[in-house]
Amino acid sequence: MSLTTSTIDTHLDTGIGSDLLTLSRRRRLTPGRVIGWIVLILALIITIFPFYWMVKSALTPNAEIVADSGRFWPTHPTMINFARTLGLTTLEESQAAGGSGASVNFVLYLWNSVIYCALIGFFQTLFCAMGGYAFARLRFRGRTILFNMLVAALMVPGIFTLLPNFVLVRDLGILNTVWGMVAPSVLMTPFALFFMRQFFLPIPRDVEEAAMIDGIGKIRIFWNIVLPMAKGPLITIGLITVVWAWKDFMWPLLIGRDESVRTVTVALGVYLQQSPNRQPDWTGLMAASTISVIPVIVLLAFLGRRIVESLNFSGIK
Amino acid sequence: MSTVMGGGSRTAAKAPKPVVSGRERDGRVAWLFIAPVLIGFVVFYLYPTLRGLYWSFTDYSLLGQPKWVGAQNYVDVVHDADFWRSMLKTLQYVVINVGSQLLLALLLAALMHRLTRSVMLRTTLLLPWLVPNVTTGLIWLWLLDTNLGFVNHLLDSMGFDHVGFFMSPDLVIPTISLINTWGYAGYTALLFYAGMLQIPADVYEAAAIDGAGEWRLFTRVTLPLLKPILALVLVVTLIGSFQIFDTVAATTRGDPAGASRVVYYYIYQQAFQFFHMGYASTMAILLVLILGVLTFVQLRLLRASESQLS
Structure with a gap:
């Protein structure tokens, strides 16, 4: 398990050497390398094409979905599918464009998802940093046993705790509320706690010890010295938490059935089920899918490099 | 605060x-x-x-109090053909998904490692991982639609018949497996790639001077040195793969005729559609035990490979 700790910066050390190696080999364009590049480019195309097709279908008028289904660009591109899934059209307009007549409001669902992700991302990261620091640094009775218990929860599949947690949330009367939805993950996940402790373990104690000699308290040391030092991993774990919260489906599906708290993923499932005829409302669905992907692309555009470079063992979940 | x-x-x-x-x-x-x-x-x-x-030892319908029934649920589960069928379906999913995902990821990682350091490329490969499984499921439900889907148009133009990827009981699990391979292979590739970057460059140089070709470098240098990471990724991917739910719940809902009813979905149905909370808990426990054994075995393997490295 010690693998997990030291990987954050190591690729920087070895990267230079491997770069030289690739550079020296780059000149020779052997058949093997050409095939290699073809495979990579193929992988890129297969990765991107479904997104292209999604956007293209979202821009197709519902009436022309059959005619345009084999074309690479819609004959009469339209924004109506986005307008109606975002709830910007009247019911009549929406039905005329192929909607089921049920209310669809992806502006609301996006907002709900953002709240959900922000709450979980912020508080889980903060609390797990506090806990991880305590388990790595502070001495107290039962530390090892407690930590092992908390991390053993990593092994428990989600569905096992999900059933009783649903009943608990129901009995507390917070079904269909933000609190019920964030409750199980806002305080901790074993993964985030484990990650944070692993991060704090190898950091030299010098600074903290110096501060301690100056008579600065443990809490202030954590708040003013340790947290700023841990900014990188905090952002990493925060990002990963947010991504996972964004993808969450099962729990929000159970707890947030009501439209007022419905997240984007749940709304997508509901939208498919609401489809009016035998055939799903593909153009609307693809518009909604596009809406669910846009925040992710924004995230990648701004933080892509950070995410990509922090992905290694610590990034596993 | x-x-x-x-x-x-x-x-x-x-x-x-x-x-x-x-x-x-x-x-x-x-x-x-x-x-x-x-x-x-x-x-x-x-x-x-x-x-x-x-x-798991009670009869509990979500209303009223759980009623103690002893080991009855466990006896029932053993005789529940639907449960074992869902386990088999899950296993089929896991084998196809994990197998294809790891192989593909390994290939992509090795190619990137030997050919390019492009962040652009890595960012793009990561994109599907960032998309909710539900969205991925919907996009492919549309791409693979029997009549209008792009893939069937493609098959059509090559002279093949249309294929009902989600309609055929034999194809639905492989289809869902490969959809999620599309969703996660890039992410897994980046994990492998990060592991490969940690292998010191001089090991490759030494092997290259000895006249080793790319394939030999891969099998004799990369693979053995990557073993601990391979094992860890295998454990995590396998456990994650067993928990397949989102794609099924959002697209097929177990259809056609239960052909895509994986164990998570079956437990979900028992709990929240038929309100057999006690029975659902029993099945969840069985799943915990199975995953526990799997993890244990794999961690043993992992430890063995770690000692080999040092």
Whole structure:
């Protein structure tokens, strides 16, 4: 398990050497390398094409979905599918464009998802940093046993705790509320706690010890010295938490059935089920899918490099 | 928040410095630090675990009180053909998904490692991982639609018949497996790639000077040195793969005729459609046991490979 700790910066050390190696080999364009590049480019195309097709279908008028289904660009591109899934059209307009007549409001669902992700991302990261620091640094009775218990929860599949947690949330009367939805993950996940402790373990104690000699308290040391030092991993774990919260489906599906708290993923499932005829409302669905992907692309555009470079063992979940 | 923190540190600062009292001072602060995670653990992990364990011996319909029935649920589960069928379906999913995902990821990682350091490329490959499984499921439901889907148009133009990827009982599980391979292979590739970057470059140089070709470098250098990471990724991917739910729940809902009813979905149905909470808990426990054994075996393998490395 010690693998997990030291990987954050190591690729920087070895990267230079491997770069030289690739550079020296780059000149020779052997058949093997050409095939290699073809495979990579193929992988890129297969990765991107479904997104292209999604956007293209979202821009197709519902009436022309059959005619345009084999074309690479819609004959009469339209924004109506986005307008109606975002709830910007009247019911009549929406039905005329192929909607089921049920209310669809992806502006609301996006907002709900953002709240959900922000709450979980912020508080889980903060609390797990506090806990991880305590388990790595502070001495107290039962530390090892407690930590092992908390991390053993990593092994428990989600569905096992999900059933009783649903009943608990129901009995507390917070079904269909933000609190019920964030409750199980806002305080901790074993993964985030484990990650944070692993991060704090190898950091030299010098600074903290110096501060301690100056008579600065443990809490202030954590708040003013340790947290700023841990900014990188905090952002990493925060990002990963947010991504996972964004993808969450099962729990929000159970707890947030009501439209007022419905997240984007749940709304997508509901939208498919609401489809009016035998055939799903593909153009609307693809518009909604596009809406669910846009925040992710924004995230990648701004933080892509950070995410990509922090992905290694610590990034596993 | 900040006022609470300030107050705490003031008392800590005033406390005497000798080492003897250090332990106690740590103790109080430490409990403050771990209070949120501890509460989260007790309320949402420990308590539900014990409760689920108890429910597995009861008949509980979500209304009223759980009624003790002894080991009846366990007896039922053993004789429940639908449960075993869903386990088989899950296993089929896991084998196809994990197998294809790891092989593809390994290939992509090795190619990137030997050919390019492009961040652009890596970012693009990561994109599907960032997309919710539900969205991925919907996009492919449309791409693979029997009549209008792009893939069937493609097959059509090459002279093949249309294929009902989601309609055929034989194809639906492989289809869902490969959809999620599309969703996760790039991410897994980046994990492998990060592992490969940690292999010192001089190992490759030495092997290259000895006249080793690319394939030999891969099998003799990359693979053995990557083994610990391979094992760890295998454990994590396998456990994650067993928990397939989103794609099924959002697209097929177990259809056609239960052909895509994986075990997570079956437990979900038993609990929230038929309200057999006790029975669902029993199945969840069986799943925990199976995953536990799998993890244990794999971690043993992992330890073996670690010692080989040193």
